[in-house]
Amino acid sequence: MSLETTLILFKPDAVEKKIVGTVLSRFEQEGFRIRGLKVLALSDEILAEHYSHIADKPFFPSVREFMQEAPVVALALEGEDVIARVRDLLGPTDSTQAAAGTIRGDFGFKDGDAKMRNVCHASDSVEAAEAELKRFFNEGEVIA
Template sequence: MATETTLILFKPDAVAKNIVGTVLSRFEKEGFKIRALKMMSLSDEILAEHYAHIADKPFFPDVRSFMQETPVIAMVLEGEDVISKVRDLLGPTDSKEAAAGTIRGDFGDKGGDAKMRNVCHASDGPETATAEIRRFFHEGEVY
């Protein structure tokens, strides 16, 4: 097992539903340490960079609009194998497929936006985590 860091974004649906604290407590109960935490509004530029893999898709304007509905909460977590463990806690990207007991299964949208309104984004690997943490946090903001 390796100590890792990962980026979590509490998406606008989590902020609007007022469930950030509830979800955050699940991460803390797993023993993960918070290394950074802030609320921020996402610019078109940061969203185009973060979602570069889909920025040319016809549905990207909907993603951008959703991610700008409210500020998001960006967080860096640290722990043993935190990347895979967080992804397991979240469940599948599509909340309709997420089992009860997972974060997305318990709190994600079960309607047409289940892949987008799924409470949190989490890094999918060590390289991605490094890039995403740098994208959302400046030097000196991660402890």
């Protein structure tokens, strides 16, 4: 096992449904530690950077519009193998495929937006986590 820190973004659907605290509690119950937490309104620039892998796709404008519907909550979370464990807790990206008991299975949309309105984004690798934490947190905002 290795001690890691990951980025989680509570997406606008989680903020609008007022489930951020409920989902955060699930992470804490797993023994993970909060190392940074803040509320952000995402700019076009940060979204283009964060979603650079899809920024040229025809559906990107709808992703950008969704991610700007409401503020997001950025969370730096630390724990043993936190990256893989958080992704397991979340369940598949498509909420319609997520089992009951997973975060997306319990709280994600069950319609055509199930891949986008899926409660949280979570880093998928150590490298991604490092880049994403720097993107959403300034130096000194993630406490070791």
